[in-house]
Structures are given as structure tokens and as C-alpha cells.
Amino acid sequence: MNTTTSTRPRTTGVGRLVRRLEIERRRWSRNDYPVVPTEQAWRAGVAEGLRLAQLAIRKGV
Structure with a gap:
């Protein structure tokens, strides 16, 4: 199991979604x-x- 934590939330595909x-x-x-x-x-x-x-989406709500 990977125990590292990311300080940034995942934003994969958010830009594409906002453009759409x-x-x-x-x-x-x-x-x-x-x-x-x-x-x-x-x-x-x-x-x-x-x-x-x-x-x-941009605010991450």
C-alpha cells in the first residue's frame, strides 16, 4: 500500500471539463x-x- 500523501488535490481532467x-x-x-x-x-x-x-469546479467545491 502506498502511504505517501499528496499535498495537491487531483485535478486530472478538470481543465478539460471546464472547457467543455x-x-x-x-x-x-x-x-x-x-x-x-x-x-x-x-x-x-x-x-x-x-x-x-x-x-x-474551479474552486474545488
Whole structure:
């Protein structure tokens, strides 16, 4: 058994995940065609959720 402890938390793949969330957030924020206000609000909510997820990942929460 390995008894060494790391002082840094594992961050493998976090950068890739944050970049992917950014791409998805931009896709959800885009308005290529007219949408009904309900769908526009829903898309804005999805984009905000993705932004908050990015912040949480960056902070390590």
C-alpha cells in the first residue's frame, strides 16, 4: 500500500471539463433563431447553471 500523501488535490481532467462546460454554455446562450420567451428563459437558466458549475469546479467545491 502506498502511504505517501499528496499535498495537491487531483485535478486530472478538470481543465478539460471546464472547457467543455464553456463550450456548452456558449451553445445554450446562442440565439440563432427566434424563440418563444419561455424557451429563451429556460436556455438562460441552463447557461447560468453551466456557469455556476464551472465556478464550483474551479474552486474545488
